[in-house]
Amino acid sequence: MNQPSLAHVLTPKWRTARQRLREERSRGGAGKLVILTIVGALFWTGVYGVLYFILRYFRGVEELGPLLAAKLLGITLLSFISILVLSNVITALSSFFLAKDLDLLVSAPVDWLRLYLAKLGETLLHSSWMVALMAVPILTAYGVIYRGGIWFIPYAVLVMLPLLLLPAVVGAALTLVLVNVFPARRTRDLLSIIALGAAGGVILLFRLIRPEQLARPEGFRNLLDFIAVLRTPTSPFLPSEWASRAIMGFLRHDIDPLPLVLLWTTAAAFVTLGAVLHARLFATGFTKAQEGAERFVRGVVWRWTVGTLLAPLPVAKREFVLKDIKLFFRDTTQWSQLILLAVLVVVYLFNMKALPLHQGEPVGFFYVTLVSFLNLGLEGFVLASIAARFIFPAVSLEGRQMWLLRSSPLDLRTLLWSKYWVGTIPLLVLALLLTGLTNVLLKASPFMMVMSLATIVGLTLAIAALALGYGALYPQFETENAAQIPTSFGGLVFMMTTIVLLAAVIFCLWQAVYTYVHAVYEGRPVTVGGWMIACFTVAALLCAAATAIPLRIGLRRMEAFEF
Amino acid sequence: MIRLENLTKLYGSFVAVDDISLHIPRGVLYGCLGPNGAGKTTTLRMIAGILRPSNGRVLLGGDDVQTDPIAAKRRLGFIPDRPFVYDKLTGSEFLRFVAGLYGQEGGAVDRRIDELLEVFELTSWKDELVEAYSHGMRQKLIISSALIHRPECIVVDEPMVGLDPKGARLLKDIFRQFVERGGTVLMSTHTLEVAEAMCDQIGIIQHGKIVAHGTMPEIRSQHAAGDASLEELFLKLTGGHAVRELVEVLGK
Numbered sequence: 001m002n003q004p005s006l007a008h009v010l011t012p013k014w015r016t017a018r019q020r021l022r023e024e025r026s027r028g029g030a031g032k033l034v035i036l037t038i039v040g041a042l043f044w045t046g047v048y049g050v051l052y053f054i055l056r057y058f059r060g061v062e063e064l065g066p067l068l069a070a071k072l073l074g075i076t077l078l079s080f081i082s083i084l085v086l087s088n089v090i091t092a093l094s095s096f097f098l099a100k101d102l103d104l105l106v107s108a109p110v111d112w113l114r115l116y117l118a119k120l121g122e123t124l125l126h127s128s129w130m131v132a133l134m135a136v137p138i139l140t141a142y143g144v145i146y147r148g149g150i151w152f153i154p155y156a157v158l159v160m161l162p163l164l165l166l167p168a169v170v171g172a173a174l175t176l177v178l179v180n181v182f183p184a185r186r187t188r189d190l191l192s193i194i195a196l197g198a199a200g201g202v203i204l205l206f207r208l209i210r211p212e213q214l215a216r217p218e219g220f221r222n223l224l225d226f227i228a229v230l231r232t233p234t235s236p237f238l239p240s241e242w243a244s245r246a247i248m249g250f251l252r253h254d255i256d257p258l259p260l261v262l263l264w265t266t267a268a269a270f271v272t273l274g275a276v277l278h279a280r281l282f283a284t285g286f287t288k289a290q291e292g293a294e295r296f297v298r299g300v301v302w303r304w305t306v307g308t309l310l311a312p313l314p315v316a317k318r319e320f321v322l323k324d325i326k327l328f329f330r331d332t333t334q335w336s337q338l339i340l341l342a343v344l345v346v347v348y349l350f351n352m353k354a355l356p357l358h359q360g361e362p363v364g365f366f367y368v369t370l371v372s373f374l375n376l377g378l379e380g381f382v383l384a385s386i387a388a389r390f391i392f393p394a395v396s397l398e399g400r401q402m403w404l405l406r407s408s409p410l411d412l413r414t415l416l417w418s419k420y421w422v423g424t425i426p427l428l429v430l431a432l433l434l435t436g437l438t439n440v441l442l443k444a445s446p447f448m449m450v451m452s453l454a455t456i457v458g459l460t461l462a463i464a465a466l467a468l469g470y471g472a473l474y475p476q477f478e479t480e481n482a483a484q485i486p487t488s489f490g491g492l493v494f495m496m497t498t499i500v501l502l503a504a505v506i507f508c509l510w511q512a513v514y515t516y517v518h519a520v521y522e523g524r525p526v527t528v529g530g531w532m533i534a535c536f537t538v539a540a541l542l543c544a545a546a547t548a549i550p551l552r553i554g555l556r557r558m559e560a561f562e563f
Numbered sequence: 564m565i566r567l568e569n570l571t572k573l574y575g576s577f578v579a580v581d582d583i584s585l586h587i588p589r590g591v592l593y594g595c596l597g598p599n600g601a602g603k604t605t606t607l608r609m610i611a612g613i614l615r616p617s618n619g620r621v622l623l624g625g626d627d628v629q630t631d632p633i634a635a636k637r638r639l640g641f642i643p644d645r646p647f648v649y650d651k652l653t654g655s656e657f658l659r660f661v662a663g664l665y666g667q668e669g670g671a672v673d674r675r676i677d678e679l680l681e682v683f684e685l686t687s688w689k690d691e692l693v694e695a696y697s698h699g700m701r702q703k704l705i706i707s708s709a710l711i712h713r714p715e716c717i718v719v720d721e722p723m724v725g726l727d728p729k730g731a732r733l734l735k736d737i738f739r740q741f742v743e744r745g746g747t748v749l750m751s752t753h754t755l756e757v758a759e760a761m762c763d764q765i766g767i768i769q770h771g772k773i774v775a776h777g778t779m780p781e782i783r784s785q786h787a788a789g790d791a792s793l794e795e796l797f798l799k800l801t802g803g804h805a806v807r808e809l810v811e812v813l814g815k
Contacts, residue, residue, distance in 0.1 A: 319663025323652065330651040330692070400647040404708070407611035407641035408664040409633040562614050 003111055009118040012101065032489050039492060040133075048137035055145040069142070070248040076138060077240035080131050081167050086195050088171020089178075091127040093191065095119050096172060096282070097179055097289035106286060116278040120271070124168040135160060139247070146251035155250050159260065162267035163243045169270040173277050179285040192336045200343035239263055302326055316410055320418040324394075334482060337389060345434065348382065352438045365445075366517060372444040373513050376452055377506045379434050380459050383427060384498040387467035391423035392494055393485035394468060395558065399477030402561065412558050416468065416551060424464040431460040447516055447526060455509060458543030463498055469550025470494035472557045501546050508539040564589045564716050564747040565610065569619035572605050572771075579605045581771035582619070587749055587764070589715075592742045594762030595751040596793075598801050602771040603751040604644060607720050610749065611641040624715055637665065640709030642719040646701035650694035654685055654704050657693060658711055665712035672711070679707040682733070698725040706734065716747040723754055735761055759793040769801050 024032065054072070058065040096102075096119050105115055139160075143152040178191070239262075246259035306325055310318045328334050355371065398405060398415075405415060435456045439449045474490020485491065512535035519526045565587040572580040580602045587593045597603050608614040610621050612628045612635070621628040626635035648657055655676050662672045680686045683703040693701065702725045709717055717738070723731045738748050738761065752758050758765060765782060767775040775782045775796070782796060783789065791799070 315663045315666055315668045319660045319668075323649065323656075323660050326656070327649060327651045401649060403608075403611070403613055403641070403643045403647065404661065405664070406613040407636060407639065408661070409636040409666070410664045411633065560615070 003109075003114060006114055006117055006121075009105070009110060009114050010121065013122065035493070035496075036489065039496070044137045047134070048141050051138055051141035052145065055141055059145055066248070066252060069146075070244055073138075073142065073247060074241055074244040077163065077243050078238060080135070081163065081238070081240050084128060084131055084164065084167035085171050085174075086198070087127040088123055088168045089174050090171075090191055090195065092119075092123045092168075092172040092175040093179070095122045095126065096175060097286060102286070112279050112282065113275055116275050116282070120168060120172055120274070123172055124164060127171070128164045128168065132160065132164060142247065142251060148251050152250065156247065159243050159246045159263065162263040163239055165267045166239050166263075166270055169267070169274040173274050176277055176281050176285055179289055180281050182288075192333045193339070196336045196339045200340045239266065317414055317418055320410070320415065321422055324418065324422045327397075331482075334390075337483070341386065344382070345430070348434065349437055349441065352441045355442075365520060368442055368444060369448055369513065369517055372439055372442050372448045372452060373506075373510070375438050375442070376435070376455055376459075376509075377502050379431065379438075379456060380463065380502040380505075381499070382434070383431055383456075383460055383463050384467075384495060384502075386430070387423065387427060387463050387498075388486040388491050388494060389483070391419075391427070391464055391467035392471040392491055393476070393482045394419045394423060395472040395554070396476040396479065396485050397482055399475065402477075406561075412555060416472075416555050416558065420464060420468055420551065423468065424461065427464055428457065428460045431456045448513075451509070451513070455505065455539065458540055459502070459505060462501060462543045462546035465547040465550045466498055466501070467494055469554035470497070472554035475561075501542065504542055505539045508535050508542065511535045564591075564624055565593075565718075565749055566622040567606075567610070567619065568622070570606065570609060570616050570621065571618035572602070572609060572614065573617040578771050580609070580616075583768075583771070583773055584619075585766065585773065585776070587747055589747055590742050590745050591763045592738055592748045592750065592761055594758035594765045595749060595768060596753075596755065596758055596765060596797060597751075597768035601768040601801075603768055604720055605771075606768070607641075607718050607749070607751055608643075610718050611639065612636055613641075637712075638715040640712070640714035640717045642705055642709045642717065642722060644720040644724065646698065646705050646725070648693050648701060648704060651692055653690050653692055654680065654696070655689040657704060658708055661708040662711045667712055675711055679710060682737075683707055683730070699727055699730060702726055703730060706737075710737075714746070716749070717741065719748065719750045721752060722750060723752065723757060731757075755793045755797055765793070767797060767800050774800050 055069055058068045058072075061068065099119075099122075105118075139152075139156045142148065143156070148155075242259040242262045245256070246263065249256045249259065302322060302325070307318070307322055310321055313321070352375070432453060435452050436449075439452055444452070470490050470493060471485075474488060474493070476485045476488050476490070479485055479488075512532045515529075515532055516526055565585075567583050567585040570580055570583045570585075571578070583606060595603050595606070605614060609616050610623075610628065612621075612632055615629065621635075623635040624638045626638070628635045649660075652660065658676045658679065659672060662668065662675070676689075677686070680689050683706065685700060685703060685707070688696065688700065693704065696704065702722075706719075706722070709719070722734055722738075726734060735757070738750070742748055742763070750758075750762070759779065764776070764778055766773050767782075775785060777785065779793065783791060786796065786799065
């Protein structure tokens with residue numbers, strides 16, 4: 001029998017993608033495209049700009065310059081492949097074992113090699129597109145600074161392709177082995193904890209060793225030591241090093257074919273080995289993946305603890321809130337992200353403590369107040385990121401069960417109310433904790449402490465409402481993975497709106513803080529006068545509007561949902 | 564009990580449900596039949612308040628589903644064709660949650676949950692997460708959830724899909740008893756034998772319109788069908804010629 005071509009096996013995928021684009025266009029997606037293009041262009045320009053200036057500086061340094069540039073590229077590519085292996089393992093689990101089209105493909109007379117290649121391609125595309133896009137401005141900066149010329153473009157593509165392919169093969173193979181040991185659904189749980197734990201650990205370690213100290217000249221005994229460190233390859237047996245050598249060789253017009261040959265031959269060998277492994281293990285792994293993750297759960301603890309706390313609420317609200325909390329803590333992919341969040345909070349506080357404001361020379365009251373004030377904006381951004389991850393997907397995650405909620409006498413207002421407070425209360429606790437602790441660490445004045453705490457309460461209420469409102473306005477009912485929802489267009493618009501809100505509130509409050517600092521500087525008593533009250537009122541009104549309007553719009557949008 | 568007045572649903576220029584008016588009194592089991600894409604599920608979802616009609620209205624026990632949804636939905640138990648439930652809740656937790664949506668709690672709900680799980684042979688699974696349930700078990704759980712608040716009417720889309728013969732028989736008995744006690748069931752099905760054996764009244768939908776409606780003898784006499792079976796009637800009204808031609812093509 002003639003086997004279907006690989007392109008034929010992949011037909012449903014690209015046709016679906018094309019259809020989605022068409023639907024988007026017919027829904028008037030031009031506005032979306034413009035916003036995405038602007039944001040993408042800004043991001044690219046930012047990355048390109050930063051790297052351009054660094055590389056231009058490096059180019060001006062005799063001897064050391066090219067070494068530093070190569071080292072930087074090596075480290076960047078190494079971090080790329082580390083991220084890619086992790087993301088490929090998680091993506092491969094979905095595409096090779098949990099995807100909806102597998103029943104059809106496995107039951108059809110499609111040979112294992114085509115199945116492997118089709119799914120490998122899918123895994124590669126889903127997990128690598130972001131890194132590939134990120135590489136564009138970085139490599140462009142290298143190409144421009146070192147005058148790579150037009151031929152640098154195809155050459156860079158030639159180098160990057162095997163570099164992206166290798167982690168995909170490794171990730172798929174690792175997943176294959178893991179699924180043969182654990183059931184797929186358990187593996188997903190396990191992986192999400194390991195991945196986030198590892199990521200958290202690396203971040204924490206990286207921050208706690210205080211890399212900024214390495215930049216101090218007294219850290220090196222002499223220049224030769226420093227050069228020796230730079231000349232040592234970051235990791236001679238890793239493809240990132242070969243890619244870095246290949247690219248820097250081309251840019252220095254000293255082309256050595258060996259790194260490129262190494263990259264392509266290793267990629268070919270890995271694909272072959274991966275295919276052999278797939279032929280041996282896929283059938284048993286796929287069978288295991290069908291096994292349910294049976295778990296015997298008694299929800300009594302939840303009912304006694306959280307249920308008792310929620311007792312004053314009407315029964316529908318109580319059961320709804322209880323349900324949301326249970327679902328969150330029983331889904332490993334959801335709560336495991338709290339590990340990362342905890343690490344980020346520790347790093348944040350550590351950074352505040354490490355600021356040299358109170359070390360050595362006494363720093364003026366002005367700087368402490370300024371940092372304490374700007375800290376508000378930064379915290380707002382952190383809270384927005386958390387809200388994007390945990391509150392924004394709340395409505396989307398109800399999609400498949402909406403038949404139940406809409407056919408029951410549950411008022412949509414109750415639903416929205418429950419979702420809002422389930423998300424807002426933990427966010428508020430975190431916000432108050434962060435603000436209070438950072439202000440204590442900064443030894444900020446009572447005025448700043450009170451103003452920061454009051455502002456962060458207003459901002460948190462508004463950010464949570466914006467996240468929920470935009471989540472209802474741009475729902476993703478078809479997405480099964482909650483982690484993918486914030487990266488949608490709606491998530492982007494939410495973040496942009498939040499940044500505008502933060503800027504507006506900070507601007508209003510700056511007027512009040514300026515008056516306060518001025519009074520202290522001149523030794524006058526601080527009085528909360530008409531101007532200050534006006535500033536505070538405008539900020540409070542902004543927060544109130546950003547709370548009420550999105551919730552109202554979200555409710556209206558939910559009432560119009562059709563399933 | 565269930566009254567549809569000029570119910571219409573448009574998707575752009577496509578008319579999914581075309582000006583349907585219907586009254587199903589208390590104590591009646593009504594079967595809604597029709598080929599795929601005829602508009603059955605859309606009609607049922609409008610009755611359940613999941614879809615908004617483009618025109619017309621739905622009354623449940625006199626309460627309008629659009630203008631007085633809370634009162635109308637309190638009377639209703641809805642069973643969809645696809646059993647999507649929260650995977651990370653256990654069976655008993657899901658039922659308690661649904662009871663809560665209908666404002667019910669306490670010991671009576673606990674007893675009702677035990678009773679329903681026992682009837683549907685899910686007692687040993689009550690503390691298992693739903694993600695471990697089979698399709699049929701999920702279907703049984705959803706049927707239990709539709710009964711938990713003792714509704715006055717049940718709207719059910721393809722109730723037999725996924726059920727084993729024992730479960731299917733049990734469901735038929737439950738529905739019969741429910742209507743004998745004065746409840747109303749509106750059921751869409753493709754299983755014509757089930758509809759013929761169970762339903763007091765039947766409606767056949769084609770291209771969003773009711774093309775036949777009444778008891779079996781009434782439909783036969785309306786269409787001068789003698790003592791034709793429901794299957795023959797259905798094929799006659801919904802394009803039996805096409806089926807016969809198809810059979811000939813496939814038989815070649």
